[in-house]
Amino acid sequence: MVLSFPAGITRHFANNPAPAVLTFRVLNFNRLEHVLPNPQLLCCDNVQSDSNSKEFWVNMPNLMTHLKKVSEQKPQATYYNVDMLKYQVSAQGIQSTPLNLAVSWRCDPASTDLRIDYKYNTEAMTTPVALNNVQFLVPVDGGVTKLQAVLPPAVWNAEQQRILWKIPDISQKSENGGVGSLLARFQLSEGPSSPAPLAVQFTSEGSTLSSCDIELVGAGYRFSLIKKRFAAGKYLADN
Secondary structure, eight states, X not given: OEEEEETTHHHHHXXXXXXXXXXXXXXXXXXXXXXXXXXXXEEEOSOOSOTTEEXXXXXXXXXXXXXXXXXXXXXXXXXXXXXXXXXXXXXXXXXXXXXXXXXXXXXXXXXXXXXXXXXXXXXXXXXXXXXXXXXXXXXXXXXXEEEEEEESOOEEETTTTEXXXXXXXXXXXSGGGTEEEEEEEEEESSOOOOOOOEEEEEEEESOOSSOXXXXXXXXXXOOSOOOOEEEOSSOXXXX
């Protein structure tokens, strides 16, 4: 979780050395685990009666010092991004993943058949949004000499011995509601191949996997915009 402050706030703080304490509440807090507030900037009460939300307040002297330092380092910046909170989301198995995957290999001495089935999963997101710039990357060994059949079209990197599919977006509005398959057959000179993990990359804007939200507590500040996004990090599927 990152808070962005407009550059002009440094002048405001310079003219107002004792500003109101910035306090906010994280909603649906019970969906989180391993929460790590920024130790220099955030404080919270470890005793709370409501597990669904948690209040945090900012150490204002430390924030003012930090923003002043950043403004001196980046005088042309219009906004200053400040890391406030890191967390993990409590996983509920495969229903927590926005793109469910199944990989199957058929490895013969002279050829390899690879099939990847994928399914867009609305249950993983608070608000179902499209997965953008989806990439499926699989290394294939065994001395690939020819791509005999590929569906849909893909890029084979002979130097790195891996195949890459790119799909602009996957969502409920995609064909078959975001359910599809990727197929490839490889001819080999040094087979059979050894099944390798599939790596997937994507980004998404407008929703979260945690269902968390944020609201300000008290006066003195306002949110001009709340942006929600998630992206694939280490997102793998094995045979």
